[in-house]
Amino acid sequence: MTAILQVETVTRTVDARGSFCPGPLMELIRAIRESQVGDVIAVRSTDKGSKLDIPKWVEKAGHRLVSLDAREGYDEIVVQKLR
Amino acid sequence: MDRIVILGGGVGGTLTANLLARRLGDRIARGEVDITLIDAQGAHVYQPGFMYIAMGGEREERLSRPERSLLDAPINLIVDTAVRIDEAARTIVLASGAILPYDYLVLATGSRIVPEEIPFFTQEARHFYTGKAALELRHALDAFAGGRVVIGIASMPYKCPPAPLEVSFLIEAELRERGLREKSEVHFCSPIGRAFTIESVSEVATPILEQKGIELHTFFNVEAIDPERKVILSLEGEELGYDLLILVPPHRGQQFLIDSGLAPAPGGWLPTDRHTLQVGGRPNVFALGDATDLPLSKAGSTAHFEAPVVVEGIIAGLEGRAPSGKHASYEGRVMCFFEVGDGKGTLLRFDYEHPPKPPKPNALWHLGKIVFNKTYFHTVPRGRV
Numbered sequence: 001m002t003a004i005l006q007v008e009t010v011t012r013t014v015d016a017r018g019s020f021c022p023g024p025l026m027e028l029i030r031a032i033r034e035s036q037v038g039d040v041i042a043v044r045s046t047d048k049g050s051k052l053d054i055p056k057w058v059e060k061a062g063h064r065l066v067s068l069d070a071r072e073g074y075d076e077i078v079v080q081k082l083r
Numbered sequence: 084m085d086r087i088v089i090l091g092g093g094v095g096g097t098l099t100a101n102l103l104a105r106r107l108g109d110r111i112a113r114g115e116v117d118i119t120l121i122d123a124q125g126a127h128v129y130q131p132g133f134m135y136i137a138m139g140g141e142r143e144e145r146l147s148r149p150e151r152s153l154l155d156a157p158i159n160l161i162v163d164t165a166v167r168i169d170e171a172a173r174t175i176v177l178a179s180g181a182i183l184p185y186d187y188l189v190l191a192t193g194s195r196i197v198p199e200e201i202p203f204f205t206q207e208a209r210h211f212y213t214g215k216a217a218l219e220l221r222h223a224l225d226a227f228a229g230g231r232v233v234i235g236i237a238s239m240p241y242k243c244p245p246a247p248l249e250v251s252f253l254i255e256a257e258l259r260e261r262g263l264r265e266k267s268e269v270h271f272c273s274p275i276g277r278a279f280t281i282e283s284v285s286e287v288a289t290p291i292l293e294q295k296g297i298e299l300h301t302f303f304n305v306e307a308i309d310p311e312r313k314v315i316l317s318l319e320g321e322e323l324g325y326d327l328l329i330l331v332p333p334h335r336g337q338q339f340l341i342d343s344g345l346a347p348a349p350g351g352w353l354p355t356d357r358h359t360l361q362v363g364g365r366p367n368v369f370a371l372g373d374a375t376d377l378p379l380s381k382a383g384s385t386a387h388f389e390a391p392v393v394v395e396g397i398i399a400g401l402e403g404r405a406p407s408g409k410h411a412s413y414e415g416r417v418m419c420f421f422e423v424g425d426g427k428g429t430l431l432r433f434d435y436e437h438p439p440k441p442p443k444p445n446a447l448w449h450l451g452k453i454v455f456n457k458t459y460f461h462t463v464p465r466g467r468v
Contacts, residue, residue, distance in 0.1 A: 015378065018357070021433070029274055034349055057276065061302070
């Protein structure tokens with residue numbers, strides 16, 4: 001069986017490190033609203049809640065969670081706008 | 084002569100101008116430096132007061148002062164609108180046709196509201212982001228005899244993240260005082276999965292919402308209004324009916340910054356370094372306040388704490404050295420009062436590294452906000468706090 005690797009190119013990176021108010025999820029919502037369907041957005045967050053909050057919102061809002069990775073000192077969450 | 088031009092007479096622009104004038108007084112007197120501030124209205128408006136026009140008997144005329152009266156004497160004030168920045172020529176083109184050269188440029192151009200971006204917003208929704216709109220909300224509340232009040236947020240980012248939650252608390256308290264609470268429902272639509280973005284604040288606010296019987300709708304980003312059915316629709320695919328609709332309107336940066344190639348469309352927020360506050364790596368162009376794309380509260384206090392860093396950055400540039408001292412770098416400092424209704428409030432203080440730890444709401448912080456509002460014109464823009 002051949003694995004199909006789907007590589008997404010990040011359209012926009014949102015550096016929300018150190019953001020408590022409005023916070024990384026709000027920054028992602030802003031970026032999603034300013035983007036086109038199909039765009040891929042990477043959010044960088046130092047808020048420990050983001051890796052739970054963001055996937056929850058992405059599912060509810062009908063977008064796609066591409067990846068979630070722990071980097072040095074922050075998390076990077078990549079989301080594709082689907083609608 | 085080094086020419087410093089500041090666009091915008093809000094908190095950030097006014098305070099930057101005054102702090103620069105104080106640190107560069109001798110050089111201005113010797114004709115080595117010139118500071119000019121350009122403001123479209125020539126008036127400085129205390130925008131946090133708008134909410135109190137709707138909710139607390141405030142009057143619009145008390146929220147404004149002539150910009151000239153707040154600026155130190157050596158600062159030139161031009162009342163005109165910037166229409167274009169020509170980076171190659173290092174000039175600003177004004178609506179009057181005048182062209183102004185600069186060596187250092189400070190963009191304190193704020194945000195603007197664009198309710199017209201959401202169809203039926205103007206017809207159906209009330210808000211409190213201008214004096215006129217806040218007065219209209221006051222009239223709508225006066226005429227309200229019971230029903231369903233819905234408070235929501237129509238776009239990101241917006242000024243003063245706690246404001247919609249504060250308004251929910253204040254309206255609920257008012258309905259109780261007027262004997263309308265039994266005949267009314269109050270709904271608060273949060274864009275995220277809890278009542279407020281800061282978890283510790285959410286933990287304070289959620290029991291208050293429950294105690295006041297305010298229904299919390301999470302993950303509800305208002306996307307559209309259906310005036311026929313009197314419902315709002317969310318980005319997440321849900322809908323909610325209303326009798327009185329209060330919506331934070333969409334905000335944008337200034338169009339001329341997009342047209343001049345300094346800020347990307349459609350938002351118009353300036354790409355700003357989180358520590359130096361320089362715009363897009365330009366050593367002589369700085370931004371502060373609402374105009375930036377930083378992931379911080381669009382609030383006066385953000386501009387207040389950014390201004391000394393912009394000032395140090397410019398003076399370091401003039402002197403051909405690296406910024407130094409306690410204002411060498413901006414560390415994300417913000418401070419806001421937060422009203423919870425019934426004469427109580429709390430205080431949010433944080434920076435990039437330290438989350439807020441709000442004290443339990445009490446009367447002191449509510450009074451703190453009132454005193455701050457009353458004394459604002461004598462303190463913040465003049466650099467006295």
